[in-house]
Amino acid sequence: MKPATQTDEDLPTYEEVLKQDTAASQQYPPQPPRPVPQQQQPPQQQPRPPQHYQHQYMQQGPGMAPAPAPGAMPRPNTTSSTSTSTSTNTSTTPSTTINGRRIPWVHDTPLNIRPASPYTLNPPVEADGLSWPSIGARERSEETSEEEQKRVGRIADAVQTILSELGENTEREGLLDTPTRYAKAMLYFTKGYQDNIIDDVIKNAVFEEDHDEMVIVRDIEIFSLCEHHLVPFFGKVHIGYIPNKKVLGLSKLARLAEMYARRLQVQERLTKQIAMALSDILKPRGVAVVIEATHMCMVSRGIQKTGSSTVTSCMLGYLRESHKTREEFLNLLGRRH
Numbered sequence: 001m002k003p004a005t006q007t008d009e010d011l012p013t014y015e016e017v018l019k020q021d022t023a024a025s026q027q028y029p030p031q032p033p034r035p036v037p038q039q040q041q042p043p044q045q046q047p048r049p050p051q052h053y054q055h056q057y058m059q060q061g062p063g064m065a066p067a068p069a070p071g072a073m074p075r076p077n078t079t080s081s082t083s084t085s086t087s088t089n090t091s092t093t094p095s096t097t098i099n100g101r102r103i104p105w106v107h108d109t110p111l112n113i114r115p116a117s118p119y120t121l122n123p124p125v126e127a128d129g130l131s132w133p134s135i136g137a138r139e140r141s142e143e144t145s146e147e148e149q150k151r152v153g154r155i156a157d158a159v160q161t162i163l164s165e166l167g168e169n170t171e172r173e174g175l176l177d178t179p180t181r182y183a184k185a186m187l188y189f190t191k192g193y194q195d196n197i198i199d200d201v202i203k204n205a206v207f208e209e210d211h212d213e214m215v216i217v218r219d220i221e222i223f224s225l226c227e228h229h230l231v232p233f234f235g236k237v238h239i240g241y242i243p244n245k246k247v248l249g250l251s252k253l254a255r256l257a258e259m260y261a262r263r264l265q266v267q268e269r270l271t272k273q274i275a276m277a278l279s280d281i282l283k284p285r286g287v288a289v290v291i292e293a294t295h296m297c298m299v300s301r302g303i304q305k306t307g308s309s310t311v312t313s314c315m316l317g318y319l320r321e322s323h324k325t326r327e328e329f330l331n332l333l334g335r336r337h
């Protein structure tokens with residue numbers, strides 16, 4: 001069966017996306033930063049200075065740093081020794097000070113103002129490494145194992161209710177441990193929220209390289225959860241980019257896809273998030289991400305026949321502008337659109 005193809009004709013370039021933030025910021029007015037309770041921030045866990053980030057992306061000198069996004073929000077100034085500062089930067093330029101050096105284009109992760117859309121108010125990769133997290137991601141990533149057990153318990157209680165409401169006997173043997181198992185499974189399926197894109201995903205895998213030909217990694221398997229039905233969608237991601245003096249370790253492309261897939265997602269957003277994060281990390285000349293996936297909410301509910309797949313794509317930069325380059329990418333993927 002022919003896959004339904006979503007064209008990316010209407011998808012904006014990265015620059016256009018950032019421009020749209022201006023509009024988005026009016027739609028989603030900024031809220032004051034969420035106070036971080038002191039007891040959740042023991043000194044040894046105090047903000048990890050983003051060493052890798054700084055090393056990989058910042059030691060290029062100011063000339064290499066891109067201009068701050070035009071629509072970006074003013075962010076509080078922070079330093080590497082305090083994660084949240086109450087003094088608000090009055091200038092419209094976002095900035096973070098790391099090791100005494102002001103980095104104009106690095107932001108705190110705005111857990112409480114991030115709109116649901118990938119058209120972010122801030123760049124995809126942020127100073128603390130949490131990239132487009134959920135509102136409770138920081139709490140999850142910093143909790144103790146005891147607190148995690150309590151979280152599992154609370155989810156399990158809710159699952160118990162679901163089972164009863166389905167008319168099941170929750171006391172029968174097969175279902176006894178199901179609530180706890182399901183709770184743990186859900187936390188695993190959404191573990192990508194608390195992945196640190198700098199420390200856990202990219203690590204030290206950004207390399208200076210003169211290679212300027214297209215790099216493609218095909219058939220990266222992903223398993224994600226449709227946020228509308230909480231059922232899986234799964235398939236393959238193909239990622240291509242044209243380097244601009246920097247390349248990423250190949251396995252990291254798969255880790256990047258995995259990080260965004262292990263969240264509650266819609267396929268379109270997953271596609272864009274991977275593309276925009278890669279664009280932000282490498283500043284390549286072009287990025288293309290294509291995802292082919294099967295959605296359980298479609299194939300198991302009789303809307304579409306089994307075997308149908310949904311194809312989404314996001315192309316940025318040169319891969320978007322140049323028809324020829326794009327054709328080359330699609331040819332290398334082994335298919336013509």
Ligand SMILES: [Zn+2]
Nearest residue numbers: 226228229297
């Ligand atoms: Zn669905």
